[in-house]
Amino acid sequence: xxxxxxxxxxxxxxxxxxxxxxxxxxxxxxxxxxxxxxxxxxxxxxxxxxxxxxxxxxxxxxxxxxxxxxxxxxxxxxxxxxxxxxxxxxxxxxxxxxxxxxxxxxxxxxxxxxxxxxxxxxxxxxxxxxxxxxxxxxxxxxxxxxxxxxxxxxxxxxxxxxxxxxxxxxxxxxxxxxxxxxxxxxxxxxxxxxxxxxxxxxxxxxxxxxxxxxxxxxxxxxxxxxxxxxxxxxxxxxxxxxxxxxxxxxxxxxxxxxxxxxxxxxxxxxxxxxxxxxxxxxxxxxxxxxxxxxxxxxxxxxxxxxxxxxxxxxxxxxxxxxxxxxxxxxxxxxxxxxxxxxxxxxxxxxxxxxxxxxxxxxxxxxxxxxxxxxxxxxxxxxxxxxxxxxxxxxxxxxxxxxxxxxxxxxxxxxxxxxxxxxxxxxxxxxxxxxxxxxx
Numbered sequence: 001x002x003x004x005x006x007x008x009x010x011x012x013x014x015x016x017x018x019x020x021x022x023x024x025x026x027x028x029x030x031x032x033x034x035x036x037x038x039x040x041x042x043x044x045x046x047x048x049x050x051x052x053x054x055x056x057x058x059x060x061x062x063x064x065x066x067x068x069x070x071x072x073x074x075x076x077x078x079x080x081x082x083x084x085x086x087x088x089x090x091x092x093x094x095x096x097x098x099x100x101x102x103x104x105x106x107x108x109x110x111x112x113x114x115x116x117x118x119x120x121x122x123x124x125x126x127x128x129x130x131x132x133x134x135x136x137x138x139x140x141x142x143x144x145x146x147x148x149x150x151x152x153x154x155x156x157x158x159x160x161x162x163x164x165x166x167x168x169x170x171x172x173x174x175x176x177x178x179x180x181x182x183x184x185x186x187x188x189x190x191x192x193x194x195x196x197x198x199x200x201x202x203x204x205x206x207x208x209x210x211x212x213x214x215x216x217x218x219x220x221x222x223x224x225x226x227x228x229x230x231x232x233x234x235x236x237x238x239x240x241x242x243x244x245x246x247x248x249x250x251x252x253x254x255x256x257x258x259x260x261x262x263x264x265x266x267x268x269x270x271x272x273x274x275x276x277x278x279x280x281x282x283x284x285x286x287x288x289x290x291x292x293x294x295x296x297x298x299x300x301x302x303x304x305x306x307x308x309x310x311x312x313x314x315x316x317x318x319x320x321x322x323x324x325x326x327x328x329x330x331x332x333x334x335x336x337x338x339x340x341x342x343x344x345x346x347x348x349x350x351x352x353x354x355x356x357x358x359x360x361x362x363x364x365x366x367x368x369x370x371x372x373x374x375x376x377x378x379x380x381x382x383x384x385x386x387x388x389x390x391x392x393x394x395x396x397x398x399x400x401x402x403x404x405x406x407x408x409x410x411x412x413x414x415x416x417x418x419x420x421x422x423x424x425x426x427x428x429x430x431x432x433x434x435x436x437x438x439x
Contacts, residue, residue: 010223013216014142020211021137022146024201025130026153028093031191032126033157034165035100036065036119037266038187041165041293042180044274045286050178051109055271059398061112062263063391068120070387076125077132077380081373084204085133089126090195096122097191103184104177120387128383132376135367137206139223144316144364148308151360155297155304155352158266161187162297166290179286228371248378250428251365252385254321257421258362259386261328261414262355264393269293269348272407276341295345296352303353304360311361318429320361325422328354332418333411355418368432389417 039047043058053061080088099115099122106112130150138146168186172179203209206220273292276282284292311320328351335347370378397410 007219009215009219013212013220014138014146016209016211016216017137017220018146018149020209021202022134022149024198025134026150028089028194028198029127029130029150030153030157030161031093031187031194032096032123033154034161034187035096035191036123037157037161038100038103038165038184039116040266040270041162041169041290042183044271044289045166045169045180045183046172046178047180050180051106051112053109053112054402055398056395056402057109057398059394059396061109061116062394062398064113065116065120065123066387066391068117068122069124069390070120070384072121072124073128073384073387074377074380077128077376078373080125080129080132081376085129086199086202086204089129089133089202090199092123092126092129093191093195093198095195096126097188097193097195098122100188100191101185103188104181125380128376128379131363131383132379135375135379136224137220139227140364140368141315142312143367144308144361145312147360147363148304148312151308151356151363152301152304154359155300155356158297159294159301162290162294163287166287169286169290243377243381245369245378247369247428247431248366248381250424250431251362252382254325254421254424254428255362255382255386256389257325257417257419258328258355258358258389260389260393260417261332261351262359262393263390264397264410264414265332265348265351265355269296272336272344273341275407276344280341282341292341292345296349297356299349300352300356304356307357308360311364316361316364318426321358322422322425324354324358325418325425327351328358329415329419329422333408333415336406336408336411365432 039058039062043053043062047053048058076088076092096119099119102115103112106115131147134146134150135143165183165187168183169179171182174182177185206212206217206224209217212220270289270293273284273289276284307320307324311317314320331347331354332351335344335351338344338347366379366382367375393414396413397407400410400413401407
C-alpha cells in the first residue's frame, strides 16, 4: 500500500463520495436484502401453516429465488456497464418491488415458488452492480472503507428490519389480510419508491456529479485511470477473459462458503428461535422473536466497521478475510449445543460478526485485477456462485432438518464450507496484488 499522506483534494473527494453515494446505495441494499429475506420472517409467523409447507418446501421456496437471479446475473451486470448505474439499478429496483408486492396475495406453494423465482429474475445484477458501481468511484486504497460503510446496511437490515417485519405481522387482520401478507406489502412499496428516486439521484461517473468541484473531479478521474492502466499492465486486458481466470473461480469458491453460512443463518434463524419453545420451554411473542432475531446483527455491524477500519489502515491482508472465516466455521455448529437460549444467541452473534467482518474486505479483492467489462463479468460470476449457495443453503438445511429432525448436521455443513473458504483465502493471497502498489 502507498504510504503517501492524502492531499486535501483527495480527502474532500473521498469524503463527498462516501456521504453522497454510499448511504443511498446502502439504503437500496437495505431494501433489497429485506425483500429477499422477508420469507424468513413470514414462514414461522403464519405463512408455512397457511400454505401447508414442510421445512424442505420452505427451504426450496426460499432458495429458488437464486435460480432466477443466476440466469440473468452476468447479462444484467454487463448491461449496467453499458447503460450506466443510474438507469440499470433504478430499473432493477422498481421491477423487484412490483414482484415482491404480489407476495401479498400468494395462495399456494406453487404460486410461492413461482413468485420467488420471478423475484430472483427481477433482482438479478443488483448486488454485483452496486459493488461494481462503488468500486468505479474510489481508488483501491479507499475501497475497503467505502465497501464497509455500504455493507453495514446488511446487518442493519435485520436489526431494523426484524422488529419492523414483526410489527407489520402483528397488524394481523388489517384490510382483511393475515399479518405475514401485510408484512410483504409493507416491505415492497419502498423498493418501488426508492427505485424511481435513484433515477434522478445517482450520477454515473465523477464528471456527472454536480457536488464535486473541478479539482475533485480531475483527481478522481486521473487516479482511477492510473489504476486501470496499472491493472491492464500487471494482469492483462481482462475484457472477455475474466470468466476463464482461475483467480475469479477461487474467489467464487471463497464467496460460496460465506454466503452459504449467511443464508443458512438468515433464513432459518427465526425458525431456530421458534424451536426454543419446544427445547427450552420458553414462550415468545411475534415481536419478541423479531427482537431476538435482531440481536446478533447489531454487534455484527460494529464488528464489521471496526475490522474494516483496520483493513483500510493496513491494506486488506489475507487474515482480514481468513480469520473471520475460521471463527465462523467453528462457532456456527457450536451454537446448537448451547444449554440455553441466551448462550445459543451469544454464539450465533459471534458467527454473524465473523461473516460480516469478512465480506466487505473480500469484495475489495476482485477490483485489484479486473477492469472494464471484465470487472462487470468477473464480479457477477463471483456473486453468481454466492447465489448458488443462496439456493443450496436453505434447501439443504431444510431437507437435512426434515430427514434428521434436528439442525445440528446442517450447521456442521455450514461450518465445513466456511472452513474451506478460510483455507482457499490463505492459499490465493499471493496471486492477487493491490494495483495501488504499482507505480
